[in-house]
Amino acid sequence: MALLTDELYMREALKQARLAFQRDEVPIGAVIVSEGLIIAKAHNQVEQLCDVTAHAEMLAITAASNYLGSKYLHGCTLYVTLEPCPMCAGALRWAQIDRIVYATDDPKGGFMRFGKTMLHPTTEISFGLCQEESQTLLKHFFQSKRL
């Protein structure tokens, strides 16, 4: 049951990633869930906002804090379609988020090349859910850029 629920939320993150694709952004989407409720949805907006800090995760963190009225995201889970970069991992550490679920890893750009200590010691991570969908979307995006 937990897995089915995780998949449901990851599918919402994938919807956000597809929105990014439609807007000619690197297709990455994120949602943040608290007590079963999606409290933030965001997609990568780096090009639209002309701002390197406008990753899906960063926008979702800001929106979730605004919703909760708390800078800490205790009790929250982030679902994101790609392994967060070090910037986003650093933000997630500050937010002390409970759990991070990402669809596909990013050996070149992801935070894990610096190790799990980038995150808060209490943050749990898992990945691999909807991996193929996320990879396919990213592959199509970068292929379209090379045409």
Added chain:
Amino acid sequence: MALLTDELYMREALKQARLAFQRDEVPIGAVIVSEGLIIAKAHNQVEQLCDVTAHAEMLAITAASNYLGSKYLHGCTLYVTLEPCPMCAGALRWAQIDRIVYATDDPKGGFMRFGKTMLHPTTEISFGLCQEESQTLLKHFFQSKRL
């Protein structure tokens, strides 16, 4: 001459840090300079905005990109009163900033515990300018919190 100019800009960053102190925020300030001109000033606003992403550096990066109309901060220098954290270092990497000057290091919270590879390979760093002023300000802030 270069050092005098660096000091001038760092003193502006310290003014921002003092503004943060007055507003009961951890006193950290930053300015970004392009072609000798200060194009962004910011201070830590995490408590005011209730948002862990609202570090001085992050706000300055967003403001500088807005000013330049570019997500890349080529030709820019960031002056910041404390060694950036991994989140901010990650953002500075994405922005491909030319140079980072920080007043005092942060062995526990700074990005350097993960190494200089957190930054873009072309980014230069230096530190130690106005170190004592920055340290004194931070010390006073944390002492006032323990009273």
